[in-house]
Amino acid sequence: MATAGTLRRTPLYERHVAAGARLVPFAGWEMPVQYEGIRPEHVAVRTDVGVFDVSHMGQVETCGRQADALLQRLLTNDVRRVPEGGAQYSLICNEEGGILDDVFTYRLAEEHFLTVTNAANHEHDLAWLAGHAGDVDAQVTDRRDDFAMLAVQGPLARALVLGLGDGPLPPRFHCCQRSLAGVPLLMAGTGYTGEDGLELLIDPDRAPAVWDALVLAGAVPCGLGARDTLRLEACFHLHGNDMDEHRNPIEAGLGWACKEETGFVGAEAVRAARERGTPERLAPFRLTGPGIPRPGNPVVGGGVVTSGTLSPCLEVGIGLGYVPAERAQPGNEIEIDDRGKVRPAVVERKPLYPPPRKDDA
Amino acid sequence: MADEDYPNDLLYHPEHDWARVDGDVATFGITWYAQDQLGEVVFYEPPEVGATVSKDQAYSEVESVKAVSEVIAPLSGEVVEANSGLGDSPETINQDPYGDGWMVRVRLSDPSERDSLMDAEAYRASLG
Numbered sequence A: 001m002a003t004a005g006t007l008r009r010t011p012l013y014e015r016h017v018a019a020g021a022r023l024v025p026f027a028g029w030e031m032p033v034q035y036e037g038i039r040p041e042h043v044a045v046r047t048d049v050g051v052f053d054v055s056h057m058g059q060v061e062t063c064g065r066q067a068d069a070l071l072q073r074l075l076t077n078d079v080r081r082v083p084e085g086g087a088q089y090s091l092i093c094n095e096e097g098g099i100l101d102d103v104f105t106y107r108l109a110e111e112h113f114l115t116v117t118n119a120a121n122h123e124h125d126l127a128w129l130a131g132h133a134g135d136v137d138a139q140v141t142d143r144r145d146d147f148a149m150l151a152v153q154g155p156l157a158r159a160l161v162l163g164l165g166d167g168p169l170p171p172r173f174h175c176c177q178r179s180l181a182g183v184p185l186l187m188a189g190t191g192y193t194g195e196d197g198l199e200l201l202i203d204p205d206r207a208p209a210v211w212d213a214l215v216l217a218g219a220v221p222c223g224l225g226a227r228d229t230l231r232l233e234a235c236f237h238l239h240g241n242d243m244d245e246h247r248n249p250i251e252a253g254l255g256w257a258c259k260e261e262t263g264f265v266g267a268e269a270v271r272a273a274r275e276r277g278t279p280e281r282l283a284p285f286r287l288t289g290p291g292i293p294r295p296g297n298p299v300v301g302g303g304v305v306t307s308g309t310l311s312p313c314l315e316v317g318i319g320l321g322y323v324p325a326e327r328a329q330p331g332n333e334i335e336i337d338d339r340g341k342v343r344p345a346v347v348e349r350k351p352l353y354p355p356p357r358k359d360d361a
Numbered sequence B: 001m002a003d004e005d006y007p008n009d010l011l012y013h014p015e016h017d018w019a020r021v022d023g024d025v026a027t028f029g030i031t032w033y034a035q036d037q038l039g040e041v042v043f044y045e046p047p048e049v050g051a052t053v054s055k056d057q058a059y060s061e062v063e064s065v066k067a068v069s070e071v072i073a074p075l076s077g078e079v080v081e082a083n084s085g086l087g088d089s090p091e092t093i094n095q096d097p098y099g100d101g102w103m104v105r106v107r108l109s110d111p112s113e114r115d116s117l118m119d120a121e122a123y124r125a126s127l128g
Helices: A013-018 A038-047 A067-074 A119-131 A157-164 A204-216 A224-233 A267-276 B032-038 B111-116 B120-127
Strands: A022-026 A029-034 A050-053 A058-063 A086-093 A099-109 A112-117 A139-142 A148-153 A175-180 A183-188 A197-202 A220-222 A280-287 A304-310 A317-324 A333-338 A341-347 B011-013 B017-022 B025-030 B041-044 B058-064 B068-072 B077-082 B104-108
Touching (some): A013 A022, A013 A204, A029 A224, A050 A224, A058 A067, A067 A112, A067 A119, A099 A119, A099 A183, A112 A119, A148 A157, A148 A204, A157 A204, A197 A204, A224 A304, A317 A333, A317 A341, B017 B111, B104 B111
Antiparallel strands (some): A058 A139, A086 A099, A099 A112, A175 A183, A183 A197, A280 A317, A280 A341, A333 A341, B017 B025, B041 B058, B058 B068, B077 B104
């Protein structure tokens, strides 16, 4: 367990302290979990605009004539279909199809990619990419220390960023170079909250000026607590909770991000899982009564909760959990063992929020 | 959210619980420090009237969005009343931890246990 003395701090640490953030250890970093409170921050992102410091996330650059070939081998999605200025969600799997990480990859130029990793997995991902680069014409470079990263998210995020920027914004799943408040940065139409928004990759020395401009323009500082409740309502997976190297993409419900025909590392195992099915499936669920499901709660009759919280928007307990595949269909009633209390729940469709409109049902 | 406060008429348990003793009955709750550490309380289920509580043992749980925290009994006895209103408005625990945010009233089985609890001054000092 890391002690406070060994935790890394982002370039915005002083801003967080000044804003009264509660700072906690997270994947080796000292990160803001909340400022005013998880619920008001969550609501700000659903109704207005919030800004998150996600500088703990890592970046790996892949360059060279065969950069696309290297990534095609290591990422589960079809990297070759990403245009210049495009962005794509993907997994990194081992040979057995176990999920090592989930990542976003930006294609900055024909032979130039930037992959954003989870903080806890960054060094392993870097070594994995570099370790497979020996026999191809591609250079893999750690760029973690070269970028601070902010996520501006919410229905008003685009208008706010447009007002501070120097040009049109990248569409969803695209990226481009822009200046914001006079600071050059890489701007991407991505995020992990279920709302529209932008992610900004910035020179660490100049990130505080960008943060200040965003907050002054009305973006609400939001911590990792709200980021977690937002992504869980949207049913986005958290690596380390909802999948890990002992789970394959099919049981995790991430088969859509795998294109076995590209021959990625783990493709045969993923193909087999897709064809044969898996004993368990990750399912989103909602409690039908009181209580809050928590990671590690057993599902009665088999399975386990991997993420759980009180949904600030739905005001009920929600979660993701592995359940036997035959019970993973929407509408199926399950029970969560919440430290001895049996909580009735129902399997739902993705996303949990926004809920499907009644006339769609 | 209430301002930080540790009333002088209460007794305090090191796990950040308070007791207001009146003869052989005491009211329990969690301290300002406890609710501040937890953040906004979003779920609380009161124990049943008639339940036995034991000093230093958990008798219920409070939950914030992110965390579950046990509520420790500062003294032993039998629950004679539970604050059922907290089920619908658990945020009262943040807003008024020593008033409307009380959790249970307990008929004490050993009133002398109170001698092991801290007064407000000692509790404040324990928070550093």
